[in-house]
Amino acid sequence: PSEQEKHTVSDVWQTLPTRAESPANNPTTAEKVELGKQLFFDPRLSLTGTVSCNTCHNLMEGGDDGRPSSMGIHGRIGPRNAPTVWNSVFQTSQFWDGRAPDLEEQAKGPVIAGPEMGMPNHDKAIERVAAIPGYRSAFATVFGDDDSVTIDNAVKAIAAFERTLITPNSAYDRYVDGDRSALSASQVRGMQLFESAGCTECHSGPAFNGWTPGLTDASFEEFPRFSNRRFLDKYALAKDLGRYEVTKQPEDKHQFKVPVLRNITLTAPYFHNGAVESLAEAVRVMADVQLDMELAEREVTDIVNFMGALEGEFPNITLPRIPSRSGHSILEDQDPAATN
Amino acid sequence: PSEQEKHTVSDVWQTLPTRAESPANNPTTAEKVELGKQLFFDPRLSLTGTVSCNTCHNLMEGGDDGRPSSMGIHGRIGPRNAPTVWNSVFQTSQFWDGRAPDLEEQAKGPVIAGPEMGMPNHDKAIERVAAIPGYRSAFATVFGDDDSVTIDNAVKAIAAFERTLITPNSAYDRYVDGDRSALSASQVRGMQLFESAGCTECHSGPAFNGWTPGLTDASFEEFPRFSNRRFLDKYALAKDLGRYEVTKQPEDKHQFKVPVLRNITLTAPYFHNGAVESLAEAVRVMADVQLDMELAEREVTDIVNFMGALEGEFPNITLPRIPSRSGHSILEDQDPAATN
């Protein structure tokens, strides 16, 4: 019998749900998703009109921007790597340090973050949106026409759209569902090693981030767990204090959310600071700093191959038409070329 | 009889072709268009990985960026307003000053323009593309596998995609085709005035830019034609020397291509420097500096309303999946967050 046939798939391994629940205070509807999609792709939510959510979370690819850390308006560089928005719904908190409890709360951040979309405040952002007649009518349809163009409704729509960003039916899911030809022998070895080495201690559940359906409590892990190791200096992995920056509690120093590993082959570079350029090196680092072990190169390759099996099926997305302000500029206070 | 019924539609008025011819040396094929679409949307063609063709020519809206002048990598601001790519195929030259003879040649520019995508040279851009296996195979399918990842092939694919960016069947087209209910009375008055005032002297043909099917010779018009007028100072309209910057011939000073007016309601702000924020004001300026006449406000409104009828039907575009470099970063020499 082949490696694949001998392998008993235990309960550790779970397939990705094909849909996500919506919260009671923000039920998903088709119109809301469509509005959220428009907002997600609309660069006019940024001060300069050049940066949309999709700039840093490119849905044409891994839901990230491929950069070590993101670049927002005016070329400003932020401190952290952009995580994917694919399957971000399957998390109990958002951001590397979990500082937002849900997708709604999360989406308020980037719009007014200086190195991201750089709006001076939410009112200004909403003023811009409300100046576009097509948005006024879309908000009215979704949220009622009584002053419904608000930041709270905007982020509800964006979150409803994000709840559709799910990539099921990867080779791994098909394997777990019983198709033993879905993985190669190396991938199966990688899968077994991922469990036996202890990766699943943190990276468990359908999204490999510790979440299981129904779980709502946020949780964090120390990273790096083992210090004074060769990788820490090389990649400056101990510089960012993680959750401590949010809570200022000493015990939260170096605590980070366990990230989703779905589509991890598409989201190089790696870690909260994007300092590691290859997945193989990220796996070496993890084994070292989280498990205090060194993997053989063959083992690294098997795990990397296994991770390739976590690339899911991406839904077809039709490019939204974003509404216009007929015959009128929508950006104000921009440097006109005339004054250059 | 109503205004519409009385109006005889003369030969001046032409509908937009629903397809564009492809040149003999770059025949359009479905695979080539698909590859061109991927490249058009791919921010990895820019040095920082943040700016794609679509950043400045947003196909979700007017094919422009809504800015006075464009903002490229590192927030650098260029000197001119981004023209729409919708219907840009119906032009006999590209750029405000016509310095590119066709879409292929045009597309080579932005990739290495400092304030746009900022690649040091085409080789570097092509190296980036060739490092992505999915691109290597797509180029091989379209152009053969013998070293086919080249800048010449890349721009051929992009141009083939751009030749599909046509917006036919506007209210204006339906009116010209005989549907007399397609335009309002004000729009019909605007249409008549557009001819009688002399706008069609320059803005003729199906795209309102002087082009007619079969025409291949580039042509230019003086702008501003009448000087010492109140608008020149206000909007610095005489600062850019236009075609002179390309040819250095004195007679080319202030010569500009006549721009397409299709979807002009979606592409504020106006003129080569984007200094004019509203279409009504652009119409006032045109009458003044090109025709030495002043329009009544009611006439301006009628012309603006008529221009609203030039909004066409936008094709549904499926968001492309852009290929990845599995488990490896594709950007090099970026500031990592670790060194901030």
Ligand code: HEC
């Ligand atoms: C300029 C880049 C940039 C823009 C624009 C941007 N983001 Fe992000 N996003 C990031 C970065 C960087 C992080 C991680 C920040 C951190 O953890 O401190 C992040 C985190 C997130 C997360 C959390 C994912 C996780 O796994 O924790 C979500 C969801 C998200 N962004 C969605 C959005 C939405 C929605 C928008 C638009 C409203 C947006 N982003 C705009 C860069 C960006």
Ligand code: HEC
């Ligand atoms: C004790 C918990 C823990 C263990 C054990 C663990 N990880 Fe992680 N893993 C994390 C945390 C927390 C992060 C986020 C680190 C950061 O802040 O960048 C992470 C990040 C990663 C990343 C990078 C994700 C990204 O998007 O950049 C990969 C890949 C990864 N882990 C794989 C593994 C593998 C393979 C193993 C086993 C060899 C493993 N992990 C063991 C907690 C753990």
Ligand code: HEC
């Ligand atoms: C940072 C902004 C920016 C980027 C990126 C950009 N463009 Fe442009 N584009 C412009 C501006 C500004 C002009 C006008 C420049 C001029 O006339 O001197 C222009 C002109 C054009 C034109 C000529 C249209 C006309 O009516 O004359 C076409 C076609 C075009 N761009 C296509 C592209 C393609 C294809 C790409 C990607 C390979 C691209 N652009 C990238 C800003 C940009």
Ligand code: HEC
């Ligand atoms: C003698 C030629 C000529 C005449 C007559 C003329 N135009 Fe223009 N038009 C141009 C040129 C050239 C430009 C580009 C100017 C520039 O460089 O910004 C232009 C630009 C425009 C624009 C702005 C396009 C954009 O994308 O920013 C509008 C709107 C316009 N014309 C409408 C009109 C109207 C309405 C009339 C009649 C009242 C008219 N034009 C008469 C040649 C002409």
Ligand SMILES: [Ca+2]
């Ligand atoms: Ca990453």
Ligand SMILES: [Ca+2]
């Ligand atoms: Ca526009």
Ligand SMILES: [Ca+2]
């Ligand atoms: Ca414009």
Ligand SMILES: [Mg+2]
């Ligand atoms: Mg990526």
